[in-house]
Amino acid sequence: MIGEVFPLKVRGLGAGVSSVANWTANLAVALVFPFFFEKIGDILFLFFAIMAALSILFIKYKVFETRGKSLEAIEMMLYNKSKGV
Numbered sequence: 001m002i003g004e005v006f007p008l009k010v011r012g013l014g015a016g017v018s019s020v021a022n023w024t025a026n027l028a029v030a031l032v033f034p035f036f037f038e039k040i041g042d043i044l045f046l047f048f049a050i051m052a053a054l055s056i057l058f059i060k061y062k063v064f065e066t067r068g069k070s071l072e073a074i075e076m077m078l079y080n081k082s083k084g085v
Contacts (some may be wrong), residue, residue: 004066004074 005016037044066074 001063001066004071005078007075008071009081 002015002018024063033044064077069077
C-alpha cells in the first residue's frame with residue numbers, strides 16, 4: 001500500500017522514506033524487547049496483542065480499499081479528500 005499513497009512526483013522518495021521508517025521501528029522493537037520483557041514479563045505480550053488488535057481496527061475502519069483503482073484515481077481521491085471535496 002505504501003506505493004499507492006504517494007503522488008507520482010514523490011512516489012519513489014516516499015516509498016524509500018517509509019521503508020526506512022518501518023525498518024527503524026522494527027529495529028527499535030527488537031532492541032528494547034529483551035529489556036522490557038525482563039522488567040515486566042509476560043504482560044509485554046498482552047501489550048503487543050492489544051496493539052495488534054488496535055491496528056486491525058484502524059485498518060478496518062480508516063484505510064480505504066484500493067483494489068481495482070488506478071494509481072492516478074487513488075491520487076485524485078486522496079487529493080480531493082485533503083481539500084475537503
